[in-house]
Amino acid sequence: MQTAPDWSAASRETVANLQSMLRLNTVNPPGNEIGVARFLEGVLAADRIETHLFQPAPGRAAVVARLRGNGSRRPVLLIAHMDVVGVAADEWSADPFGAEIRDGYVYGRGAIDDKGMLATNLQTMLLLKRHVVDQGGELSRDVVFVANSDEETGGEFGMGWLIEHHPELVGAEFALNEGGRMRVVAGRFLYAAIQTTEKVPHVVTVTARGPGGHAAVPLAGNALLRLGRALARISDHREPVVIMPTTQEFFTTLSQIWPDDSVRAAMTDVVSSEPERVANGATLIQRTPVLDALLRNGISATMLHAGIRINVIPTEASATLNVRTLPGQSIDDVMARLGLAIDDSLVDLVVTARGDDAPVSDFRSVMFNAMAESARALAPSLAVVPYLSTGATDSARLRRWGVQAFGILPFPMEQDDENRMHGNDERVPVASLDFGMQFTYGAIERVAR
Numbered sequence: 001m002q003t004a005p006d007w008s009a010a011s012r013e014t015v016a017n018l019q020s021m022l023r024l025n026t027v028n029p030p031g032n033e034i035g036v037a038r039f040l041e042g043v044l045a046a047d048r049i050e051t052h053l054f055q056p057a058p059g060r061a062a063v064v065a066r067l068r069g070n071g072s073r074r075p076v077l078l079i080a081h082m083d084v085v086g087v088a089a090d091e092w093s094a095d096p097f098g099a100e101i102r103d104g105y106v107y108g109r110g111a112i113d114d115k116g117m118l119a120t121n122l123q124t125m126l127l128l129k130r131h132v133v134d135q136g137g138e139l140s141r142d143v144v145f146v147a148n149s150d151e152e153t154g155g156e157f158g159m160g161w162l163i164e165h166h167p168e169l170v171g172a173e174f175a176l177n178e179g180g181r182m183r184v185v186a187g188r189f190l191y192a193a194i195q196t197t198e199k200v201p202h203v204v205t206v207t208a209r210g211p212g213g214h215a216a217v218p219l220a221g222n223a224l225l226r227l228g229r230a231l232a233r234i235s236d237h238r239e240p241v242v243i244m245p246t247t248q249e250f251f252t253t254l255s256q257i258w259p260d261d262s263v264r265a266a267m268t269d270v271v272s273s274e275p276e277r278v279a280n281g282a283t284l285i286q287r288t289p290v291l292d293a294l295l296r297n298g299i300s301a302t303m304l305h306a307g308i309r310i311n312v313i314p315t316e317a318s319a320t321l322n323v324r325t326l327p328g329q330s331i332d333d334v335m336a337r338l339g340l341a342i343d344d345s346l347v348d349l350v351v352t353a354r355g356d357d358a359p360v361s362d363f364r365s366v367m368f369n370a371m372a373e374s375a376r377a378l379a380p381s382l383a384v385v386p387y388l389s390t391g392a393t394d395s396a397r398l399r400r401w402g403v404q405a406f407g408i409l410p411f412p413m414e415q416d417d418e419n420r421m422h423g424n425d426e427r428v429p430v431a432s433l434d435f436g437m438q439f440t441y442g443a444i445e446r447v448a449r
């Protein structure tokens with residue numbers, strides 16, 4: 001007979017483990033994740049869970065722990081990264097590595113990105129071991145805990161390293177990773193957005209050419225001014241609206257619950273099949289940049305390079321564009337449209353770094369359903385939607401490798417708390433940490449039942 005977890009004891013254990021990990025400084029670079037890895041190994045070993053600790057490079061680490069199922073289904077991965085971004089400590093009201101609890105929040109660098117998930121994933125392993133495996137229960141699939149390094153800079157010693165060096169340990173049907181959201185709007189827990197796909201990042205260089213010379217003699221073809229005209233045309237250019245199945249489902253569901261009437265109407269319009277309504281809906285939605293970015297390929301100018309002297313006209317001027325294509329959209333098509341918009345034979349466009357597309361995870365899969373059911377069991381009125389993230393995560397790598405990865409940050413939060421990610425006074429509400437722990441346990445218990 002299996003007993004249900006004691007959730008208040010599990011909450012205290014989760015908070016304590018999170019505090020221990022926040023106090024271990026893993027700012028990347030250099031990362032130095034080995035301290036957190038040894039901590040995790042110790043906690044997992046104390047409950048006799050099979051654990052491997054790897055050191056891809058000095059100070060860098062990966063932990064892979066496994067609860068064995070009966071093998072009837074392929075494994076599920078629980079992924080989080082141990083490294084964190086740097087801090088401007090004098091702009092914090094708390095010690096970034098002190099793990100102080102104040103007014104119901106745990107403060108510390110990594111509280112929401114991503115040591116909070118490390119703590120809730122860890123607790124899920126401990127509870128599954130104690131309340132299922134050790135009590136004669138059976139899992140239909142292996143549950144694999146992965147803690148990796150170097151997510152915040154490049155990922156050379158992260159998930160990619162594990163896939164390359166220990167594919168036998170991390171092969172899986174599904175993965176739960178960071179990348180989604182649980183959003184509280186005006187005090188109301190409104191929706192859970194589970195990331196099933198993400199935009200593909202590319203770098204494009206725009207170069208204008210012209211005659212060089214002494215600045216005392218102005219020249220009509222000045223490369224800087226030509227580049228300026230090209231950038232103005234890029235600024236006016238908008239990529240076409242493309243509604244993917246994920247976006248269709250996202251706006252259809254949110255249109256039923258969104259607090260603002262005009263935005264609800266726009267969401268309904270943009271997923272209709274009538275071109276005029278789609279255009280009207282998109283016009284209103286594009287006032288909100290984070291929503292507009294879901295509708296089309298995005299083009300952001302990020303850097304300028306030109307000139308060496310105040311009195312010399314350079315022969316070349318260039319700008320860097322960060323372009324994010326929707327999954328399935330071609331960067332070459334974007335380049336062709338930009339070329340037409342710029343319409344200048346002395347301006348070149350080159351893709352200097354080309355991103356790789358990845359398959360979309362299925363929002364009708366048993367994994368997505370397990371996550372949705374688990375969330376709704378805790379918050380019945382919650383809307384659960386599949387979500388296209390505009391930022392890139394490790395999940396794209398997993399999807400290309402054949403793992404259906406789903407992204408969530410399982411802590412219900414207001415936008416203000418979420419904005420502290422990578423910022424000052426990063427913190428997680430203890431109540432949200434509890435929610436995330438019970439949510440993760442519920443999702444994994446359901447999918448591995």
Ligand SMILES: [Zn+2]
Nearest residue numbers: 113114151178
């Ligand atoms: Zn992260």
